[in-house]
Amino acid sequence: MAAKIGILGTGMVGRTIGSKLAELGYQVTIGTRDPETTLGKKGPEQRGAPTFGDWHGQHQSIRVGSMSEAAMFGEMIFICTSGAATLEALKLAGPTNFRSKTVIDISNPLDFSRGMPPTLLPQFTNTNSLSEEIQKALPDANVVKSLNIVNCEVMVNAKKTGGDPTMFVAGNAPKAKDEVKTILGQFGWTDIIDLGDITGARGLEMVLPIWLRTWQATQNGYFGFKIVR
Amino acid sequence: MAAKIGILGTGMVGRTIGSKLAELGYQVTIGTRDPETTLGKKGPEQRGAPTFGDWHGQHQSIRVGSMSEAAMFGEMIFICTSGAATLEALKLAGPTNFRSKTVIDISNPLDFSRGMPPTLLPQFTNTNSLSEEIQKALPDANVVKSLNIVNCEVMVNAKKTGGDPTMFVAGNAPKAKDEVKTILGQFGWTDIIDLGDITGARGLEMVLPIWLRTWQATQNGYFGFKIVR
Numbered sequence: 478m479a480a481k482i483g484i485l486g487t488g489m490v491g492r493t494i495g496s497k498l499a500e501l502g503y504q505v506t507i508g509t510r511d512p513e514t515t516l517g518k519k520g521p522e523q524r525g526a527p528t529f530g531d532w533h534g535q536h537q538s539i540r541v542g543s544m545s546e547a548a549m550f551g552e553m554i555f556i557c558t559s560g561a562a563t564l565e566a567l568k569l570a571g572p573t574n575f576r577s578k579t580v581i582d583i584s585n586p587l588d589f590s591r592g593m594p595p596t597l598l599p600q601f602t603n604t605n606s607l608s609e610e611i612q613k614a615l616p617d618a619n620v621v622k623s624l625n626i627v628n629c630e631v632m633v634n635a636k637k638t639g640g641d642p643t644m645f646v647a648g649n650a651p652k653a654k655d656e657v658k659t660i661l662g663q664f665g666w667t668d669i670i671d672l673g674d675i676t677g678a679r680g681l682e683m684v685l686p687i688w689l690r691t692w693q694a695t696q697n698g699y700f701g702f703k704i705v706r
Numbered sequence: 707m708a709a710k711i712g713i714l715g716t717g718m719v720g721r722t723i724g725s726k727l728a729e730l731g732y733q734v735t736i737g738t739r740d741p742e743t744t745l746g747k748k749g750p751e752q753r754g755a756p757t758f759g760d761w762h763g764q765h766q767s768i769r770v771g772s773m774s775e776a777a778m779f780g781e782m783i784f785i786c787t788s789g790a791a792t793l794e795a796l797k798l799a800g801p802t803n804f805r806s807k808t809v810i811d812i813s814n815p816l817d818f819s820r821g822m823p824p825t826l827l828p829q830f831t832n833t834n835s836l837s838e839e840i841q842k843a844l845p846d847a848n849v850v851k852s853l854n855i856v857n858c859e860v861m862v863n864a865k866k867t868g869g870d871p872t873m874f875v876a877g878n879a880p881k882a883k884d885e886v887k888t889i890l891g892q893f894g895w896t897d898i899i900d901l902g903d904i905t906g907a908r909g910l911e912m913v914l915p916i917w918l919r920t921w922q923a924t925q926n927g928y929f930g931f932k933i934v935r
Contacts, residue, residue: 596833596908603831603915604820640934645916672919679825680916686832687874687909690901691933700935705869706926 479579479656480504483551485544485566487515487529490583490629491557496536497633501663506540508547510569516541548574553581553656554618560586560607561598567614575618579653581660582608582678583624583632585685594689597682608678612649619653621646622678623661626688628698635665635701642701643668647677670704708808708885709733712780714773714795716744716758719812719858720786725765726862730892735769737776739798745770777803782810782885783847789815789836790827796843804847808882810889811837811907812853812861814914823918826911837907841878848882850875851907852890855917857927864894864930871930872897876906899933 482498484491484507495507509515509529518528533541540550548554548570558566563584567575586601601607608622623646624632631637635644644666646654658669672680684702692698711727713720713736724736738744738758748759762770769779777783777799787795792813796804815830830836841849852875853861860866864873873895875883887898901909913931921927 591833599832603828604825638934642932642934645920647919670920670923672916672923677919680919683912683915686912687901690876690906690909691874691899694899694901695933695935697935700933703871703932703934704920704924704929705867705871705932706924706929 479552481506481550481552483508483547483549483554484557485547485554485570486557486559488557488559489526490632491555492529492532493629493633494555494557494583495539497664499536499538505538506542506547506550508542508544508570510544510566512541512543544570545574551578553579556580556582556584556611558584560584560601561588563607564610564614567611572615572617575615578618579650579656580611580615580618580620581624581657582611582620582622585625585682587685594686594693597685602683603679606676606678606682608647608675608682612675619648619650620675621648621650621653621657622675622681623647623657625681626684627701631699631701633664635667637699638701639699640701640703641668643670643704645670645672645677645681647672647675647681649674668703708781710735710779710781712737712776712778712783713786714776714783714799715786715788717786717788718755719861720784721758721761721765722858722862723784723786723812724768726893728765728767734767735771735776735779737771737773737799739773739795741770741772773799774803780807782808785809785811785813785840787813789813789830790817792836793839793843796840801844801846804844807847808879808885809840809844809847809849810853810886811840811849811851814854814911816914823915823922826914831912832908835905835907835911837876837904837911841904848877848879849904850877850879850882850886851904851910852876852886854910855913856930860928860930862893864896866928867930868928869930869932870897872899872933874899874901874906874910876901876904876910878903897932
């Protein structure tokens with residue numbers, strides 16, 4: 478099992494996944510476009526979230542590096558970038574740094590250009606998915622889609638929903654899915670359904686519209702989907 | 707509350723909804739393109755389902771008529787046609803026959819032209835939905851999307867999943883959604899989330915890909931989605 482984990486993206490998802498993995502004893506490097514600028518961000522940020530610099534002051538065991546440093550460091554890599562920026566981030570990270578590694582894609586191809594709530598970027602929807610494009614961009618890696626259907630606090634603590642929701646995995650390599658399932662177990666997920674190959678990511682990404690509407694309707698982001706069966 | 711219900715579509719969904727409503731004491735007319743031909747279908751059919759004529763022999767309290775007869779008859783109307791045929795069926799049924807009525811749209815815009823599992827018809831996906839097009843085609847009706855995310859036996863008996871899954875409604879008219887919720891209650895649904903206006907149907911239709919994959923993965927079609935919160 479991987480002991481070193483690389484995380485691409487320093488938003489709330491990357492931070493939450495990173496700090497949970499560090500707490501679990503993994504070595505973590507979190508990657509950003511420009512580490513110096515990102516770390517220099519201090520003081521209050523919009524919407525009440527701490528800036529990265531302030532957050533990192535509380536999580537100093539997590540190394541901060543470039544996208545390629547994080548990818549190179551990780552024996553397993555989490556993609557936590559915003560969907561629209563993901564493929565560009567992988568170019569920066571260097572596809573050869575992903576060779577033979579398990580890559581967990583949490584990103585969602587959200588399209589904010591039409592207003593709120595977002596729709597999905599049409600080129601990644603229905604007959605395609607962002608995960609399939611990631612797998613094409615990283616042909617030597619083993620991409621697994623998972624975790625994208627809940628908020629980041631629920632991702633790392635399934636029980637935060639107050640119940641036992643279902644999590645899904647989709648990917649071409651069974652061994653990589655097993656590795657992801659192990660981490661999911663450490664995040665509190667006990668009911669995991671394997672949706673088959675990476676095209677199963679289509680369904681997972683297409684859950685976002687009902688996720689967003691349910692959040693709106695219930696005014697509660699701490700929910701998960703349970704397959705009752 | 708409506709006592710007379712019209713159903714469009716004589717496939718498994720229309721039959722299952724129709725027979726359950728008849729059992730609940732509603733008067734039901736089920737509509738088809740060509741009633742004489744549909745009723746004349748007897749003997750074994752593909753995939754083990756009974757032909758309509760044989761089925762109707764067991765459900766003689768249900769009237770069979772044309773699409774427009776069913777629409778005219780119903781104080782409330784269920785759309786149970788295949789998604790690709792729905793808008794054409796509404797033309798046959800006559801939009802004026804839907805005026806001021808609650809219309810429950812269960813249809814899914816499945817596209818079988820690319821092989822199995824089906825994708826969604828691109829013109830009804832992501833930035834649009836079949837329900838929105840139905841609402842446009844029936845501007846004087848109150849369209850509510852619901853029930854399309856489970857198999858037809860679960861639609862009329864939520865407890866068949868072995869648990870208490872969540873059902874959703876989306877539509878522009880609160881009164882129509884209340885009428886649908888009453889019927890959902892009679893079908894055993896006790897956890898109902900209102901996703902807001904008819905654009906909420908996008909999310910409900912986009913659940914189909916993960917529904918199909920989950921069915922494939924679990925080899926069990928008797929499941930529902932529970933919002934764990």
